[in-house]
Amino acid sequence: MLLPVMPPVAPMLAKSVASIPTGAMSYEPKWDGFRSIVFRDGDEVEIGSRNERPMTRYFPEVVAAVLASTPARCVIDGEIVVPGADGRRLDFEALLQRIHPAASRVRLLAEQTPAAFVAFDLLALGDDDYTGEPFARRREALEQALASARPPVYLTAATTDQAVAERWFSQFEGAGLDGIVAKPLSVTYQPDKRAMFKIKHERTADCVVAGYRVHKGATDAVGSLLLGLYDDAGQLASVGVIGAFPMEARRALFAELQPLVTTFEGHPWNWAALAQAAPATRNPRSSEHSRWNADKDLSFVPLRPERVVEVRYDHMEGTRFRHTAQFVRWRPDREPASCGFGQLDEPVKYDLGEVLRQR
Secondary structure, eight states, X not given: OOXXXXXXXXXXXXXXXXXXXXXXXXXXEOOOXXXXXXXXXXXXXXXXXXXXXXXXXXXXHHHHHHHHHSOSEEEXXXXXXXXXXXXSSBOHHHHHHTOOSOHHHHHHHHHXXXXXXEEEEXXXXXXXXXXXXXXXXXXXXXXXXXXXXXXXXXXXXXXXXXXXXXXXXXXXXXXXXXXXXXXXXTOOOOXXXXXXXXXXXXXXXXXXXXXXXXXXXXXXXXXXXXXXXXXXXXXEEEEEEEOOOOHHHHHHHHHHHGGGBOOSTTOTTXXXXXXXXXXXXXXXXXXXXXXXXXXXXXXXXXXXXXXXXXXXXXXXXXXXXXXXXXXXXXXXXXXXXXXXXXXXOOOOOOOHHHHHHOO
């Protein structure tokens, strides 16, 4: 492989802002998948990730699609996503399952939950390096390069109209997207720099604290708190974690929570009992090791589910907070049993196909 821009490349990033910025901007949907840079030189294709690790082996169907729908020599920044089974929403949980060490499993998942590649920036085309060009020029060249692209390769929708971006912000969440990205039209491609802007949905929820993980650097400190919400059947489902505390607060929490420490006998996340009674209920014990790092221990200390915390979150993916939630305040006035999924906002319903068809 010999291209004007060679792997690995750290993608250009975006910084969070509270509202959609004005000015000479290009606005795009914020796709909820794996950020990926595709490098193609003839029959060779490499897919790099945000952390610059190769993703090529996990997505053979994306490699085939890139060979079928992109110029013979190019470097394109985009996102790998997996549409849900009904094609109406993105399915991030299914995307996570695609990272598997076994080649046979990778092939099977490529057939069962095929991924798509959504392109949104151009780094190189032919012998030309586009990273020094303004985004307006890169977008124009990308549109021309992908004019004849076929699914599952897509060119992301883009607009310079802020009113349209505001509408997308509300509509597209219903298709599983999580906000808007604003790119200054004059910005050059700046790897690993926060030269763009992202605007994400932000909401709050009252959650039950049902366990904690010990801090990796201190045995007398909390690493993260495990959160749950009750479903319609009265089962406490695991919805995510909060963990951004100063060390002093982590130690104070550790001491404060000790009277609530219990055993798994009778705990709502007793994996052995759940496996028999409600195997579909998600709980932290069902995956006590990280998918990305097999040596990372994700086991936890169970707590009696008696405390309620208000958290800030931006996006739900199925029954999970898409990203780590943020602590807001303790809620001693809330009964744990009242903390259910019914309190969560329902996004406006919108079909993923409509998003993918827009340019």
